[in-house]
Amino acid sequence: MYKRTVASLLLALPFCLVSVPAWAVHSLTVLGLFENKAVLKIDGRQRVLSAGETSPEGVKLIRADSQAAVLEIDGQRRSYPLGTSVSNTFARSPAGPTVRIWQDSGGMYATVGSINGLPVDFLVDTGSTSVAMNAAEARYLGIDFRVVGTPTMVHTASGVARAWHLTLDKVQVGGIELTGVSAVVLDGAHPERALLGMSFLGRLDMSRKNGALVLHKPY
Structure with missing residues (x-):
């Protein structure tokens, strides 16, 4: 939900x-x-x-x-x-790293990655424009979101909640590492697991093959 x-x-x-x-x-x-x-x-x-x-x-x-x-x-x-x-401002690029993510028992694509070098459990969410996490996760990662982030208000299932929009230095999943990744930190305990959204996924090629979500960095 x-x-x-x-x-x-x-x-x-x-x-x-x-x-x-x-x-x-x-x-x-x-x-x-x-x-x-x-x-x-x-x-x-x-x-x-x-x-x-x-x-x-x-x-x-x-x-x-x-x-x-x-x-x-x-x-x-x-x-x-x-x-x-x-x-078309990007030229044709040589092959880059590829990561395969398998569905968990609930049918979701989940994987372990890292943010700024620290391990994070991700839930792949192509419906989320940005990487998203709760406030406790951000504190664990050493992100002072109230200082470096831009405050905003977002609508949740329980009403309006505070959030902060910021840029992560580095996000990595398997052999794929991206820098300058847009993210949002929500005040409170949700989302329970960090969401790997389109600010990361949208910079990759994505496909599904033999039940796996295949991520490929084209350069």
């Missing part, structure tokens, strides 16, 4: 940028997702694509659900979560 709450809280945070290969399309934003249908903004024009359909710009929708769309661009297929904004 809290997963859905955090997803709704963080929609106002900036879109994440992810790297893309060299292609003819200059910019793309995933505006809306439905079962096998996606609302995209391609080079400034809004397009609604159904699975198997190709836009005039050459973007083909392979499949979609409420969390992500698989698009084929310039012959390459990648998963683009809701809210992702990409551009």
Whole structure:
């Protein structure tokens, strides 16, 4: 239940940028997702694509659900979560590290990683725009969120709660390490487990294979 709450809280945070290969399309934003249908903004024009359909710009929708769309661009297929904004300012990159995350007994993708070098239990949440944690977790990590963070108010299932938006120096899962990762700290005990949101995931390629969530850093 809290997963859905955090997803709704963080929609106002900036879109994440992810790297893309060299292609003819200059910019793309995933505006809306439905079962096998996606609302995209391609080079400034809004397009609604159904699975198997190709836009005039050459973007083909392979499949979609409420969390992500698989698009084929310039012959390459990648998963683009809701809210992702990409551009061709990134060149084609060599292969990078890959991490596989398996579902737990509850059907959730959970993994152990680290924030600023300290171990953290993560719950993968593609519906959360940012990495999110509770105040106790932030204190354990040595994050003085009331000093370094920007205060804000967020809506939770029990009402309005205080939160602080900040940037983490380093987040690592397996062999994938990213710096300057956007995060939010919520006052109180929720979320019970830190959420690995799109400020981290959105900078990677994501796919599902043989029951595992596969994360790949393209450079």
